Amino acid sequence: MAEKCPQVEPEERFVAVSFPEYVREYLENESEETGLTVSAIVSKIVTDHVREEKKSRCG
Structure with missing residues (x-):
């Protein structure tokens, strides 16, 4: 049984990247196509990735 996070x-x-x-x-x-800032796009990508990783590691 996987341990809960x-x-x-x-x-x-x-952070600077x-x-x-x-x-x-x-x-x-x-950014030009969506009207979102580059920062908002990067934040969304990172947030989605972290959520998926958390699901795969913590169930």
């Missing part, structure tokens, strides 16, 4: 209160933290040119161009294009 502890519940943690979300914290807001700011560097992307390869092709990723930066992709994010900027997505």
